[in-house]
Amino acid sequence: MKSRIAKILAGLAALVVAAIIWLPCLHLLFARPLSEFRQNPGLSPKARQLAARHLQLWTEPALREQELKKMRASNAEWDFMGRSYLVWSLANMALRDPPSKQLYLQTMDQIIDETLRLEKQEGMYFFLMPYAKERHYLVQPAHSLFLDGEIALMLAARRVVEEKPEYKPLLTERVNVIVERFQKSPRMLLESYPDECWMFDHCVALDAIKMADYLDGSDHSALIRGWIAMAKQKLVHRDSGLLISSFTTDGAPMAGPEGSSIWMVAHSLQLLDEDFARDQYQRARKELGEITLGFGYAHEWPESWKGEANIDSGPIIPGFEISAGSSGMAFIGAGTFGDGKFLTSLAATLDFAAFPSRTGGRLKYCASNQVGDAALLYATTLGPLWQKVKTGGKP
Amino acid sequence: MIKLFWQRLAVFQRAEFLSARDLLQRAGAISVLFLVAHVAGLREFTSVLNGTVGSVAAGWKLSSFLAVIYILLYLAFVILVPILILAAMILAVGQRFRRKQKAVPGDR
Numbered sequence: 001m002k003s004r005i006a007k008i009l010a011g012l013a014a015l016v017v018a019a020i021i022w023l024p025c026l027h028l029l030f031a032r033p034l035s036e037f038r039q040n041p042g043l044s045p046k047a048r049q050l051a052a053r054h055l056q057l058w059t060e061p062a063l064r065e066q067e068l069k070k071m072r073a074s075n076a077e078w079d080f081m082g083r084s085y086l087v088w089s090l091a092n093m094a095l096r097d098p099p100s101k102q103l104y105l106q107t108m109d110q111i112i113d114e115t116l117r118l119e120k121q122e123g124m125y126f127f128l129m130p131y132a133k134e135r136h137y138l139v140q141p142a143h144s145l146f147l148d149g150e151i152a153l154m155l156a157a158r159r160v161v162e163e164k165p166e167y168k169p170l171l172t173e174r175v176n177v178i179v180e181r182f183q184k185s186p187r188m189l190l191e192s193y194p195d196e197c198w199m200f201d202h203c204v205a206l207d208a209i210k211m212a213d214y215l216d217g218s219d220h221s222a223l224i225r226g227w228i229a230m231a232k233q234k235l236v237h238r239d240s241g242l243l244i245s246s247f248t249t250d251g252a253p254m255a256g257p258e259g260s261s262i263w264m265v266a267h268s269l270q271l272l273d274e275d276f277a278r279d280q281y282q283r284a285r286k287e288l289g290e291i292t293l294g295f296g297y298a299h300e301w302p303e304s305w306k307g308e309a310n311i312d313s314g315p316i317i318p319g320f321e322i323s324a325g326s327s328g329m330a331f332i333g334a335g336t337f338g339d340g341k342f343l344t345s346l347a348a349t350l351d352f353a354a355f356p357s358r359t360g361g362r363l364k365y366c367a368s369n370q371v372g373d374a375a376l377l378y379a380t381t382l383g384p385l386w387q388k389v390k391t392g393g394k395p
Numbered sequence: 396m397i398k399l400f401w402q403r404l405a406v407f408q409r410a411e412f413l414s415a416r417d418l419l420q421r422a423g424a425i426s427v428l429f430l431v432a433h434v435a436g437l438r439e440f441t442s443v444l445n446g447t448v449g450s451v452a453a454g455w456k457l458s459s460f461l462a463v464i465y466i467l468l469y470l471a472f473v474i475l476v477p478i479l480i481l482a483a484m485i486l487a488v489g490q491r492f493r494r495k496q497k498a499v500p501g502d503r
Binding site for chain 2: 366369
């Protein structure tokens, strides 16, 4: 009996020692050099594989239908955002990989044209969550800055890569609507949903305005400066110094600072105010980013804010408080600000926990979906588009 | 006859709890189960992790159930299996060391 207990204790001790050896080594199975994920110049292997999968979705309608059906069952916004991220990614890819530019431009045009057709045919609610219909927009006629901003940025990105005359009036019209509303709004806050405004959407819309200025020689720099000054003053969470995610048209906070929003916001701000953008990224990195045993991930909220899991945060893994939404978007922040250590550790987590699936040179993450993979593709390719607009070279 | 053949194979013989062989048998069983789940295509259902149904036809309940099975088996495969194998190796080395120590006085 004594010997049996001793054997069991020996077995348990061996398991503990083995766990102490294995757990710190686990990330080595998934860690890859940064160049696997992002390359400058050119395209990384991961970018090519992710892009191949997305291009396949746009050449095989049945496959795309199946993917969109799955996403729309949860959130119609994802269908729309998957298009936006893919177009923005393809714009960066066209600048990184000039020999394939025509293929990327064709796909961008196909996505933009289909999105505009659906918006016209089905109305703006087609790409919004159902609660958009439950109340009236305060400003009539109803417009969603979420749609206007992202569509404008898609059109602008396409034109920055190569001019397409048909898109010029479409971009001007979309930008004029946004600018006019900014000018009429007492607090410069525009609705994405009825009396619900999002930081993410404001920053994307301002990026589109900045790009329209670059393309067409207009000048909205005063509006952009004014909006950023207002945001620094009124839309910053005091304890963390991070911009809040959503607010009413009066500027009353609805949600606090959120990882699912701030990483993209910091990226968008880079085109508008580099110093403020870097400040927001560094705060987000400190408040939300973590690396444990070589695996990177991100929280949805800083410690000073308590929130509940929602469609944007994704499920929160208790204990480590890992948010799938925030961790996915953290790639965009880390890629924008060249945070190689964080990016490499995030990529290790991705390959460990997002279940990559490769077929015929195409890559998708099973734990993700089309919009998640498109945002990842954007993280692997972002840079050249902003660079071209910032350096002010001829369009 | 066939049953006897399988029983004689060391890998299928019941081992002492937490012995090196027991740990290896458990590691093998987990690996086989994971392989079956993987080949059956359950990986696709892990999209429930981001709030997307794994298959519209299968529905939420079945998709979530299959996703949980796959995720648990996957975690067991990448985390537990190496630990079980390492622990078995540690036990085997320990046993050999103890045997050697016991054998030394007799040899003299």
